[in-house]
Amino acid sequence: MRSDGLPCGDDVNGLVLLGRASYGGRSPEELADLACRVAHETGRWTRHAVIDGASPSVIDALDEARGAGLELVHVVPMSIPAERELHLWVRRSLDRWRTTSPETTLSVTVLEPMARHEATVVAIAAIVAGAERDTTAAHRRDDEPPNDPSWSAIPPHDHHLLVCRGPRCTLLGAAEVARAFADHAPDTTLTVSTGCLFPCNLGPVAVVHPGGTWYGGLDAAAATEIALGHLSDGTANRAHSVTPDGSRQQRPARLADDLPLDVRQP
16 A cells, blocks of 8 residues: 555555564555555555564555455565565464465465565666766765754653564564554553564563563453553553563463464474
């Protein structure tokens, strides 16, 4: 979907351009606009997705492709250098999507990373040649980011909430968890989306300070309970908490069947 909400492409074969979220977890508008330009050039249904930190996820894009009646989708990893972790999470996302959508007839392939394609070298050479022909390019620079005075102030808050938006938690539904916290947490909560918080098998995870209370196996309903309880009156929600004591722990049984096989604990 384009940043202005218009559809892109109408072929039965589609593309998903997959990247990483920008700092702060904002949806990558440049990637969304690139997807639309690719759709215009190829005539194919094209969407963007991110592996962590924001939305839409690969699963979101594949659900949309299935709903649009597509027959084949190529997932195009956009990161350079090629990240082994990125490709690993793409395949795990596909495993999970197939598990939850066994009736689908949509075929999905993951293409080689961009850095391994000769066409990428040709594109870089063309960009450099174009810049060298433009004699003013060397003297241009983007506007400096504003030095916002608020960046020197720590907002007053009763609780500091850290919501993991790493690849595995994103795969397990961290976007829905983050939305639930945003919708229900009181204004006295300082919420920060983070990269990987480490106990991936317990994801989606979040941490509440003060006290260092860890929560695992979260979904939107659990996040809502924590927001209306712990973040409102300070009482930890033991039903969804995990203990940071170094011991191996299990995710709640209610979510176990949603896990792809390669992330289930024995």
